[in-house]
Amino acid sequence: MEIRQLPVAQAVGHILVHHQTGPDGRKVLKKGRVLTGDDVAVLQSLGREAVVVAVLAEDDLPENEAARRLAGVVAGPHLVASKPVGGRVNFFADTPGLLKVNIDGLLAFNDHDGITLATRLHNTVLTPKMQAATLKIIPYAIPRSAVEAAAGTARQFAPLVTVRPFTRRRVVLLTTGSEQARESVVNGFTPALSARMARYGAALVQGPHTTEDVSAIADAIHQAAAQAAEMVIIAGETSIMDRDDIVPQAIRAAGGVVEHFGVPAEPGNLLLLAYLGDLPIVGAPGCARSKKFNVVDRVLPRLVAGERLTRRDLLALGHGGLLRGEDGLEG
Known part of the structure; x- marks a missing residue:
């Protein structure tokens, strides 16, 4: 293709490169059109003697x-x-x-x-x-x-x-903490997590609330697995604070493996990822209560889409991991 300036009469069949405007400043011919004899008449009526066109090569x-x-x-x-x-x-x-x-x-x-x-x-x-x-x-x-x-x-x-496509449809929320904090924990985490799951085409199912006890949490994980959970989220009165905290101990006691704890993302450093066989288990950081964009928005959709995330995947969140100010679910 060549860009040429041709006499108007020779421009028929070639592509107009620039808009052409009339005396009132309005476009009379738009760029990109293949010029016809009628178009040439319009250009001549505007006093144009030459026009810039694209001339196509054979190939x-x-x-x-x-x-x-x-x-x-x-x-x-x-x-x-x-x-x-x-x-x-x-x-x-x-x-x-x-x-x-x-x-x-x-x-x-x-x-x-x-x-x-x-x-x-x-x-x-x-x-x-x-x-x-x-x-x-x-x-x-x-x-x-x-x-x-x-x-x-x-x-x-x-x-x-x-x-x-998102493939996991049933996500069970387990909550932990004192009995006095049950309502606060459940009501604190459920709305934002439910909204996220709905966006991914999944349902958040309310599981049992347990005390911060290794055996009780391990039993709750087994119960969720037995009830066809495709992913488990554990949210507590207090976030997981260490790889050997009660929740990771409970995951190991249930037969699971902690993939990684502590991710390079803010908000959300205290996220944990584990697996019980092929069942992903997420230890939710406190920011999961919020509809504002945070680490769970980087992790949960990939798990719901059936990916098996690794420690390296979580470490890679560090690039772009400063998430404050990102758009979330609000609005």
Whole structure:
């Protein structure tokens, strides 16, 4: 494709590069249109003698065709592509889930000149019809070879973007503390956690309240597992303060393994993650009471989506782990 300034009479069949305005300042011809004989008459009536146009080479693909072809290879399951308009295709989630982005692949794809793919952040929670990404062809046309090369990169890293649906539906909340604190603990944690689970398509089920006792908490974990819990959250009158505190002792007594305690995120340093077989158990920090964005918003959706997070996954939260001021559930 070449950008040329041509006499108006020679511009028919070429793409208008810039908006054209009339004497009143309003647009009479919009950029990006293929000029017709009628358009030439309009330009001549405005006193234009020459106009800047894009002249396509024989092997060029128009922007919308290039966008359409690439849209078919960049997106994985559960993403719906819009019709290409102005060289742009938008992608929308068709199910609740987590956006998964191949970050290295995205960088390699965007390294192809004239082709761009912008996404929301990796692990963003998506709801149906929420936009996840946008593909834009920058010029009005692009060589077929460039499109084929970008498509090859997309296939190499496939999928560049996809949605991992939420799969865990039953999440049991166990609360601990004194009997006098039962109502405060239950009412303190339930509303915000219930709202989060609803966003992920899961239900928060109220489990038993126990004293801070190893055997009692271990029994409550076994009870939750026996009642088909797909994830357990333990929230207490006081947050877990040490890897050998009562709750982690109880998890080990129940046969579970503590994956990690103490994460590089604020609010939420005191989060614990453990597993009883394949059953994830989260020791909730006090900030889980809040609807404001905090560490549980980085951890819970990934667990509900069926990921088995590791110690390394939690350590990686340190990059971007200062979460104060992030948007939460409010509003």
